[in-house]
Amino acid sequence: MKERGVLVIVSGFSGAGKGTVMKALMGKYDNYALSISATTRAPRTGEENGREYFFKSVEEFEKMIAQDQLIEYANYVGNYYGTPKAYVESKLDEGKDVILEIELQGAMKVKEKMPDTVLIFITPPTAEELKNRLVGRGTEDEATINARLRRASEEAGYMEKYDYLLINDDLDTCVRELHELIQSEHWKVSRNIDRINFIREDVKIFSEGE
Amino acid sequence: MKERGVLVIVSGFSGAGKGTVMKALMGKYDNYALSISATTRAPRTGEENGREYFFKSVEEFEKMIAQDQLIEYANYVGNYYGTPKAYVESKLDEGKDVILEIELQGAMKVKEKMPDTVLIFITPPTAEELKNRLVGRGTEDEATINARLRRASEEAGYMEKYDYLLINDDLDTCVRELHELIQSEHWKVSRNIDRINFIREDVKIFSEGE
Numbered sequence: 044m045k046e047r048g049v050l051v052i053v054s055g056f057s058g059a060g061k062g063t064v065m066k067a068l069m070g071k072y073d074n075y076a077l078s079i080s081a082t083t084r085a086p087r088t089g090e091e092n093g094r095e096y097f098f099k100s101v102e103e104f105e106k107m108i109a110q111d112q113l114i115e116y117a118n119y120v121g122n123y124y125g126t127p128k129a130y131v132e133s134k135l136d137e138g139k140d141v142i143l144e145i146e147l148q149g150a151m152k153v154k155e156k157m158p159d160t161v162l163i164f165i166t167p168p169t170a171e172e173l174k175n176r177l178v179g180r181g182t183e184d185e186a187t188i189n190a191r192l193r194r195a196s197e198e199a200g201y202m203e204k205y206d207y208l209l210i211n212d213d214l215d216t217c218v219r220e221l222h223e224l225i226q227s228e229h230w231k232v233s234r235n236i237d238r239i240n241f242i243r244e245d246v247k248i249f250s251e252g253e
Numbered sequence: 254m255k256e257r258g259v260l261v262i263v264s265g266f267s268g269a270g271k272g273t274v275m276k277a278l279m280g281k282y283d284n285y286a287l288s289i290s291a292t293t294r295a296p297r298t299g300e301e302n303g304r305e306y307f308f309k310s311v312e313e314f315e316k317m318i319a320q321d322q323l324i325e326y327a328n329y330v331g332n333y334y335g336t337p338k339a340y341v342e343s344k345l346d347e348g349k350d351v352i353l354e355i356e357l358q359g360a361m362k363v364k365e366k367m368p369d370t371v372l373i374f375i376t377p378p379t380a381e382e383l384k385n386r387l388v389g390r391g392t393e394d395e396a397t398i399n400a401r402l403r404r405a406s407e408e409a410g411y412m413e414k415y416d417y418l419l420i421n422d423d424l425d426t427c428v429r430e431l432h433e434l435i436q437s438e439h440w441k442v443s444r445n446i447d448r449i450n451f452i453r454e455d456v457k458i459f460s461e462g463e
Contacts, residue, residue, distance in 0.1 A: 056456070164442075170455040192459035199453040207440040208449060223433035224440060230417040230430065232374075239418060243409040245380040246266070249402035 048076075048135040049228045050157060052143045052150045053221075055165035056195040058177035060211045061144055064165060067218045068142075075225075076134040078143045081107060084122035087182050097127070115145070115152040120190060124149065140225055147201045161228050163221065164205040168212045170195075258286075258345040259438045260367060261352045262360045263431075265375035266405040268387035270421045271354055274375060277428045278352075285435075286344040288353045291317060294332035297392050307337070325355070325362040330400060334359065350435055357411045371438050373431065374415040378422045380405075 055061050069077055081097040083104050092098045099107070104123045107113055116125030126143055134141045143153065154160050167173045173195060177188045202208060207224060211217040232239070265271050279287055291307040293314050302308045309317070314333045317323055326335030336353055344351045353363065364370050377383045383405060387398050412418060417434060421427040442449070 166452055170452070170458060173456065174459075189459075192456075196456045196458075196460035199449075199456050202449045202453070203442055203446075205442050207437075208442050208445045209440055210448075220437070220440065224437040227417075227430070227434040227437040230419055230434060232413055232415050232418050235418045236413075238420075239409075239412045242376055242380070243412070246383065246402075246406045246409050248380060248406075249384075249399075250406035 046138055046229065046234075048074075048138050048140045049225060049234070050131070050135060050141050050143070050153075050160045051225055051228075052145060052153060052160055052162050053165060054145060054147055054150050054162070054198075054205070055211075056167070056173055056198060057191040058173045058180070058195075059165045059167055060176060060214070060217075061165055063214060064211060064217055064221065065142065065144055067214060068221060071218060072222055074138075074140055076130075076137075076139040076141045078126055078131050078134075078141055080124050080126055080143075080145065081113070081116075082122055082124045084120075084124075099123075114156070115149040117146065117148040117152075119146055119148070120194070126153070147198055147204070151201075151204060159233065161207070161225065162205040163207045163209055163224070164202050165209045165211050165217070166202075168210055256348055256439065256444075258284075258348050258350045259435060259444070260341070260345060260363075260370045261350060261435055261438075262363060262370055262372050263352055263354050263375060264357055264360050264372070264408075264415070265421075266377070266383055266408060267401040268383045268390070268405070269375045269377055270386060270424070270427075271375055273424060274421060274427055274431065275352065275354055277424060278431060281428060282432055284348075284350055286340075286347075286349040286351045288336055288341050288344075288351055290334055290336055290353075290355065291323070291326075292332055292334045294330075294334075309333075324353075324366070325359040327356065327358040327362075329356055329358070330404070336363070357408055357414070361411075361414065369443065371417070371435065372415040373417045373419055373434070374412050375419045375421050375427070375431075376412075378420055 053061055065077060069075055079097060081099050081104060083099055083101050086098055107125065108116060112128055113125040114128045114131060116123055126145060131141050150162055154162060167176060174192060177191060209217060209220060263271055275287060279285055289307060291309050291314060293309055293311050296308055318326060322338055323335040324338045324341060326333060336355060341351050360372055364372060377386060384402060387401060419427060419430060
C-alpha cells in the first residue's frame, strides 16, 4: 500500500526562525519536499531564483493565476505570494511529505480546499525574542522591521486556526518535534482507511468459523 | 505554565501485544503513568493484585460503581472492567500523560466525557499474526482463544472511531512511534490556549507603537 504524503503548512511570525527550521529539517531527514513559492517581491541579498522563491514579475504571476497553476496565492505587504500546484501534487503522490511555508491567508485557503492539510504555527517564546531575531537578521531597514512586528500582532489573532503550535526556542528541539509531529500524522485513522479495510477483511475469517 | 498531561486510551485486539508495548513504553520513558484497571475476572498465572489489575469481587466492583469512583466501566466476556477515577485525575494534574489500556466500549464512554482524550488502536499487521500471538501466549484454552478471535472480528468494525491506528510489527518501532505520537499531542492548539493568549498579549506592544 503506497502511502500518499502529508501536506503540511508551516506559518509563523516573520522572525520566528521558520527558514532556519526548514533548512535544518530538510538537511536531517529525506522524506520531505519543500514547496517553493512564487513571489513578486524583490530578492533579498543571497537569495536565488528557484531556491528560496521563484521570482516573478507581476505580469508573469497574474498569468499563473489566470491559468489556475496555483493552489493558493495572496497579497502580503504589497507583493504576490503563491504556491505552484504541479510540484506539490507530484511530490505527495511520490509519498513525500510536502511542506508549504506560507502565511495565514494562504494557509486558510489551502485548508479549505484540502482539509487534511496539517497547519503548524511556529513562534519564538516571547515578543522580545521575536524583535531581537528580526533586528539581528540585519537584512531589512527599521521601517520594514516595524511593519513586520505590527503584522505579527495582527497574525497572533489567527493562531487558534492552526492545528499545532510549536515554540522555536532551541533549534534542534524544534526540528525534532516538528519531524515527530508530521510523522505521527501518518497514523491518523483518516489517513489509513485502506489499511483499516484490509485488516477488517482479514480478521473476518474468525467470525466465520473454520 | 504547568501543563496538564494528555489522557490516552490504547485499545486493540487481544493478542495485538498491547501489554508488551505498554511495559516497554513505561520502561523507556518516565513521563507516563499507566492507569490500573479494576476487574472481576480471575488473575492469570503471574498476575498480581495492584500491578496488572485491582482484582475485585462482583460486590466490591458494584460498590465502586454506586459510589461513582470509576471514569468508565464495562462488562466484557462476563467480567467487569473499570477505570478508577482518582488516580487518573491526580496524575494528569501532575503533568503525567496517563494511559488507559481499555477496550472500545470504555474508550467511547471516556471520549464522550473527556473529548480531548487521544484514542489509539494497536493492531498486528495481519490476522494470521494475531492468531499466532494468542496461541503462542499459551495462557488460555482453545475456546477462550476462539472467543477472543471472534471478538476481534467485531472490534474491527470500530477502528474508525479511534484517532490513530498503530501497527505493532516491530516492538521498538511501535513503542517509539507511540511515544512520539503522544508527545506531539501536547502541541495541539486546543491544548495551548493559555500559551497562545500569553503570546498574543506579549506581541500587542508592536501594534501600540513605542
